[in-house]
Amino acid sequence: xxxxxxxxxxxxxxxxxxxxxxxxxxxxxxxxxxxxxxxxxxxxxxxxxxxxxxxxxxxxxxxxxxxxxxxxxxxxxxxxxxxxxxxxxxxxxxxxxxxxxxxxxxxxxxxxxxxxxxxxxxxxxxxxxxxxxxxxxxxxxxxxxxxxxxxxxxxxxxxxxxxxxxxxxxxxxxxxxxxxxxxxxxxxxxxxxxxxxxxxxxxxxxxxxxxxxxxxxxxx
Numbered sequence: 001x002x003x004x005x006x007x008x009x010x011x012x013x014x015x016x017x018x019x020x021x022x023x024x025x026x027x028x029x030x031x032x033x034x035x036x037x038x039x040x041x042x043x044x045x046x047x048x049x050x051x052x053x054x055x056x057x058x059x060x061x062x063x064x065x066x067x068x069x070x071x072x073x074x075x076x077x078x079x080x081x082x083x084x085x086x087x088x089x090x091x092x093x094x095x096x097x098x099x100x101x102x103x104x105x106x107x108x109x110x111x112x113x114x115x116x117x118x119x120x121x122x123x124x125x126x127x128x129x130x131x132x133x134x135x136x137x138x139x140x141x142x143x144x145x146x147x148x149x150x151x152x153x154x155x156x157x158x159x160x161x162x163x164x165x166x167x168x169x170x171x172x173x174x175x176x177x178x179x180x181x182x183x184x185x186x187x188x189x190x191x192x193x194x195x196x197x198x199x200x201x202x203x204x205x206x207x208x209x210x211x212x213x214x215x216x217x218x219x220x
Contacts, residue, residue, distance in 0.1 A: 002116060003027040003179070005046035007063070008078070009034060009055050017050065020105050026112075038066050042163060043172055046073060048116055051095075053079040068094035070166045074119045076111060078103070126161055128219075131203065133157070142203045152188075153196045155180050160209065160219035169216035193217065 004026050008014040014030045021028035033040050034056045041049060049067070053060035064075060076097045096115045099108055126133040132141045135158055138149040149157065159176045160168055170189060177184055184192070193209065200208045210218050 001025065001027045002047040003029065003044070004048045004050060004112070005029045005031060005041060005044055007031045007034075007037065007041070007049065007051045007055060007060070009052070020109070021112075024109055037063055041067060041073070042071060042166065043169075043175075045071075045159065045162065045172070045176060048112060048119075049073050049075045050078050050112075051075055053077060064095060070164075071162055073162070074115045076115060126158070128161060128164075128208075129205070131205070133161070140199070140203065145203050147199045147202055149196070149199065150192075151180075152177060152182050152184065152192045153199070155182060156189075156192055157196055160217065164219050167212050167216050167218045172216070 004021055006014050006017050006021075006028060008017065008030070018028040018030055029044060029046065031037060031040060037055070037058065051060045051064060055063070058066070060077060060079070064077065067073060067075070074096045075094070076099060077095045078099055079101060096119070097111050099111055126135060130142055133139075134141070135154060138151065138154040140147050140149065155177055156173055159173060163172075170186070174184070174186070174189060177189070197206075197209055200206070208219060210220060212218060
């Protein structure tokens with residue numbers, strides 16, 4: 001089930017949007033902490049973000065720009081402003097689509113579906129430096145070399161890739177594994193990280209995953 005996060009400070013609109021998404025077979029999470037919006041969004045790591053421009057503390061466009069520095073999460077901007085300037089700014093900051101309030105629920109669902117479909121098609125293959133990662137097959141290639149990852153190793157590596165150059169906590173990785181129906185304990189996570197490191201070492205990326213003691217890991 002795809003996970004969508006709603007960033008909307010109007011509680012009634014957010015609740016209605018959540019009901020719409022749940023009824024359409026999505027998992028819908030409403031952002032609660034607007035003061036720490038960026039941190040909460042990155043820790044949840046949704047499949048798609050519905051981001052309103054008019055939110056407390058940071059406006060949506062600045063938040064979009066900050067998220068884009070650290071993640072490729074698909075983002076649809078939602079706003080009551082009917083302005084070409086807002087649309088241009090949103091797209092230039094890295095939004096995947098844009099919809100104006102009041103929106104037709106059917107149109108919104110179609111746009112969500114289209115963005116997720118594009119992202120999924122594009123996301124079957126990811127690049128990291130000189131590596132090509134085939135996420136569905138769990139394969140990493142470097143020229144003629146090829147290594148195979150287990151499902152858990154692929155989930156961990158994919159999460160680190162989506163949050164590259166940001167410290168990812170062990171709790172975040174455990175949560176992402178659980179969200180993918182992989183129930184592992186803390187020791188098993190350590191083993192999986194170690195195996196992933198060894199496999200990356202085989203193809204010339206020995207220091208790709210750094211340990212930040214007492215905090216977590218970072219893919220540089």
